[in-house]
Amino acid sequence: MTALVLIEAENGRIRQGSRSAVAAASRFGDVDALLLGKAGTEAASKLPGIRKVLHVPALDHALAEPAAALLASLAESYSHILSAASSTGKNILPRLAGLLDAQPISDVVAIKDDATFVRPIYAGNALATVQSSDSIKIMTVRSSSFDPVEEEGGSAPIDVLDAPADDGKSSFVKLEQSQSDRPELEVARVVISGGKGLKDASNFHTLLEPVADKLGAAIGASRAAVDSGFAPNEMQVGQTGKVVAPELYIATGLSGAIQHLAGMKDSRVIVAINIDPEAPIFKVADYGMVGDLFELLPALEKAL
């Protein structure tokens, strides 16, 4: 059996989620990688355990329409087609499944055998074991559930492919990147998150950033904080945002709604700081502090 992994490059490196998907794919047999766009060719060929890299430089913005069409034209040679459960993977792979009349398997967290997988449902409140009868299995995998392959060690040959003809139905307009010197939420070793208890957007900066700076942490937010306009949506941790599993997760001023817990409960160590001793977040926290975060966060920053 051979698997194909749609990989994503960023700043000349292969994203961690893609490297986790390669690790997952290696359970099925040989692994080929598909890279869209001009960047990241060298990094892709250095990934360990890759048979060959299929490179489509013309598909720079990875639009779903041409990307899925291209994948469909390659699909016959593969038993499994995977990607990270990233916004790119979730955009393209289900479209591919539609073209192939297959049922995609989203957010895989465990592989039981070549056709049997585990995935969370109901915002992580239940885990479903599912078995696919499709001849080509199409799946996105959660990066927090598979240790990524190293960035270097391989030297796979590169096949350059042409993009499918452009039908003009979709075009890229622009990408506005959020500016940040911090680690990406999904790969950070430490995450500190704020909820509605932060009271406004400026407190996200003045209270969370100094602690995050000391710890080299990414900053997250609860859905309630995002909905209140305290933080942008890309900072949202939870079932409707990002799923993270850092070494250390510090939850401040958030109660621990079901949908938030789904996005962080697999963190190795959880710290909760909240004024309400009854907040559900304390039920999952390894270390809890009851008190006013407007005093505790500056004190924590000093103590670090």
Next chain:
Amino acid sequence: MKVLVPVKRVVDYNIKPRVAADGSGVETQGVKMSMNPFDEIALEEALRLREKGQADEVVAVTIGAQVAQDVLRTAMAMGADRAILIQTDAEVEPRAVSSLLKAVVEKEQPGLVSMGKQAIDDDMNATGQMLAARLGWPQGTFASKVEIADGRVEVAREVDGGTETVSLSLPAVITADLRLNEPRYASLPNIMKARKKPLETIEAGSLGVDLTPHLKIVSVAEPPERKAGVIVETVEELVEKLKTEAKVI
């Protein structure tokens, strides 16, 4: 332009789901059911397009048993003009749902399909993309802004690390993300009015679609529980424990 809004009846998002004792799934008997929250956002967007004069009709559609009519009545109370129930008692997965919706699209000929990015029960995030693929239409997934002009739609999409804007020809499929809008509540007079709006029922079997699941649910289990830890009194104590006990900093 007509806008078709597929909606799904799911366990209400405020309810903590319970795994059935026999591991066959999640309990839905006697549990409060509601319209999938992402579908409410998709419907709201369709209603706003109509209010701006860019759409002239909003049609809600759902797939399910007779009881699924209640989410269609909710959709019409929010403002949808009429509704279609594709009736089946079978459990349908996105593969079958997208096929059924394709049949509805072919019959209704909408200029836009506006739907939620995912349902909060199976969390699959697939039906919109699959429907677009089957129709050969472009897709604007995880939409946070939708603007229609000159026969095209510009969609700002929530992507990892920022916002991507794409331009799509119409007809197209859009899937709604959280920040697209804040859905309205149905007022009591509108709930009354919705009872008189047309609701058409189509037997799923009459659409010639294979509903057999390709993904079989073998079992459903509770996730492993995390145990509550200890309460610390001072930040110094916290830092000390993180350093020496948990060894994470």
